[in-house]
Amino acid sequence: MARLDIEIETRKMLKPSAPTPDNLRTLKLSLFDQLARSAYVAVLFNYLPNSTSSYNHDELEKSLAETLTKFYPFAGRFGKDDPFSIDCNDEGVEYVQTKVNAHDLAKFLSKAAADNNNNNIESSLLHLLTIIDHQPSSPSSPLLGVQVNVFNNGGISIGIQISHIVADAFTLATFVNEWAHTNMPQDNDDDNNYLPSFGQLLSLFPARVIQLPSFDPNTLTSTCTTNVTKRFVFDALEIENLKKKTIKEDSTMMRQPTRLVVVMSLLWKVLAHISSDKNNGNSRDSFFGFVMCLRGRIPSLERVVGTFSIPEIANTEGGEYELNDFVKLIGNRIGETCAAIGKASKSVDDISSLTINNQIKILEKILQRDKIDIYGTTSWCKYPWYEADFGWGKPFWVSPVSVGIHELIILMDTNMEME
Structure with a gap:
């Protein structure tokens, strides 16, 4: 334009x-x-x-x-x-x-x-x-x-x-x-x-x-002039259908995934497929990073300002995966982290250690990005942008x-x- x-x-x-x-x-x-x-x-x-x-x-x-x-x-x-x-x-x-x-x-x-x-x-x-x-x-x-x-x-x-x-x-x-x-x-x-x-x-x-793993911050910041930003709109009814489909096709799922988990899983699946095509059909290990807001998960800290979230990462080990597989990988990761936060909610040291350890895990993966695929997402959903x-x-x-x-x-x- x-x-x-x-x-x-x-x-x-x-x-x-x-x-x-x-x-x-x-x-x-x-x-x-x-x-x-x-x-x-x-x-x-x-x-x-x-x-x-x-x-x-x-x-x-x-x-x-x-x-x-x-x-x-x-x-x-x-x-x-x-x-x-x-x-x-x-x-x-x-x-x-x-x-x-x-x-x-x-x-x-x-x-x-x-x-x-x-x-x-x-x-x-x-x-x-x-x-x-x-x-x-x-x-x-x-x-x-x-x-x-x-x-x-x-x-x-x-x-x-x-x-x-x-x-x-x-x-x-x-x-x-x-x-x-x-x-x-x-x-x-x-x-x-x-x-x-x-x-x-x-x-x-x-x-x-x-002491965090050292890496070049330029790996997270682009100086390329050909970057492209695209917008995709996911229809609410289609998201709901995907939620129902995942639990229908996998009897091991105890409950429907959230719309956020389904959309993240779909994106991960598509990106992993693109990577496989680029590598002549060979699937690499892939890691999907996301951020979990801690507000509401720790008593009395629902409206604190600043930055208040914990990074998380789910992973696959090559091979072919269906949407249900990605849904379970992300859903299980979120569930495990929520359980850990619940246990640690009375100890700020435990919350701090969990956050630092997760940050270290992600940075270690970034250092290997020439051998593995890493994707990142963050959710701005449920905030009053339109108010x-x-x-x-x-x-x-x-x-x-x-x-x-x-x-x-x-x-x-x-x-x-x-x-």
């Missing part, structure tokens, strides 16, 4: 509306932050024109500054002397407002998603993001970047990039919804007094000095965008109202 004609109207470092108190000026990272990938996570919130309410740039900027007083670490920088800390110094977030000289946002996105050349959504959606020109973990790098793109017909696309070390999908969704609520005109005094606690995980799971109403309606499409990470699958719910 042709590059969008985008005119930058505002570019600044936006600071919180009130200074961060002295007692909150330094935030130590938790173990989970420490183990998170050093990369930016990016997502686009796309809004159709609204005839009943209009976009107000000044109000949007003001509400973001107010939200940053609650999510104050996002306006800070990584510590210069302590790599396991954030200096909450209110230096600000990178904020860009643009005018897009294209009339119809929905038409543009539809064309991007249906590009007949290579179905490459990536080259189109990147235009709507502010590219933070820094190393993700550098002390000079902003932790958050926001770009507000306004199309000629009033459509709005808000692009957000945030360091994965300070925020996972839950935290990002929480932040965006809090910003939207702050920007929403209030008809009553029912204000949202949600105050995130950034020190809760630290107090239980402090960062540690860990982020800034006052001009809910988004009609929310899309993650890769900013350098390759060979990664992100699973999201579709907008149910659009189906």
